[in-house]
Amino acid sequence: MTNIWLGLFSGIAFGFVIQRIGATDAHRMARSHLMLDSDIPRFMLLAVALSAVGVFGLQAVGVGRTLPLPTSIVATGLAAVIFGVGWGLTGYCPGTTWAAAGEGRMDAIFALLGGLVGAALFAHLHETLIPILYDPTNVGQITLTDLFGNHAVAVAVLAVGFGLCIWGIGKLWPSAERVDAFERGPDSEKSSSNTGNSG
């Protein structure tokens, strides 16, 4: 019972933050994917690096639960390609569809419905597809700790690696402050009632 309330509370906090950074805005996501806006990728990478340090701290004091998923070279890679095409097309990922649907974006509601169909179809094909695609190249629940032999070293490697990515993205992609002409352009002549803010 506690879990239900914890889930609801965590979801509200998570949904609130991703709305405020603009991850529920498919326009901003498209511009991120087009390398026109570096804020969302840098936000994601920094959040992961900080979380890795946080999870390391939790494990040091023996709090919480971890469960790394296995890596299947074929299935994880193929799934990522399918996912990436959908993400690039819609600008939504499974979590943001819920938050964006809650915000009132109609296209996200359709993405959510399509997602239910996709999940139902995969569940239906689970018994057929998992033995063909997932199991043969499943290399198990490997982590960077297995590769580097020490949890603290592995966290440091991840943090430095992500830090370099954040720095590189910041150098190569413009950030939101510098590019605003495109945001201004296309919508200005075609505004309709649905484009108003919700305030």
Added chain:
Amino acid sequence: MEHTNRGPIPYWNWIPAAFALAGVIVFIFATFGPPASSSGFVSLLKGFFEWTAPEYAASNPHYNSIPGPGSWLFTFVLGMAVGGFVAGRTSKRIPVRDMPPIWKKRFGDSRAKRYTATFFGGFLILFGSRLAGGCTLGLFISGSSQLAVSGLYFGVVIFGAAMLTARLIFGKISGKEETQ
């Protein structure tokens, strides 16, 4: 509001926002375990099939691996919708749109076209997520936080595929703006 973007951008700065999200993620690890959101879809479907076709739900291995709607996994995605709603209602500056302007510029005003595309895209992201066992949050973010190779691998490929797809779809109209 989005017509007068001369002012400061309406979104939070990415650095404090990342600290806020990491705080939420670490809280979830401490109180529940690895966060996930694509599982919430399965959880909802499991509840639906337990109600309409109990034998099917009971015999399907995918539904057996995930708890039904009375679980953290489902209340989390429900909470995401509530969080998005509250955040949308309390922000006067972030525009809520049914169609992204970049999509309108490329494909015109047809809502049917956009909704068909997001329905199909939603299908792809969930089909992919369930094959991999997680999504941006459940595999990339929560996996990488635990240093899982699966999360890092998934993350690299989804970014690559999404960037390529966006370039193929919107590339023509984004070209001009890139030069500034």
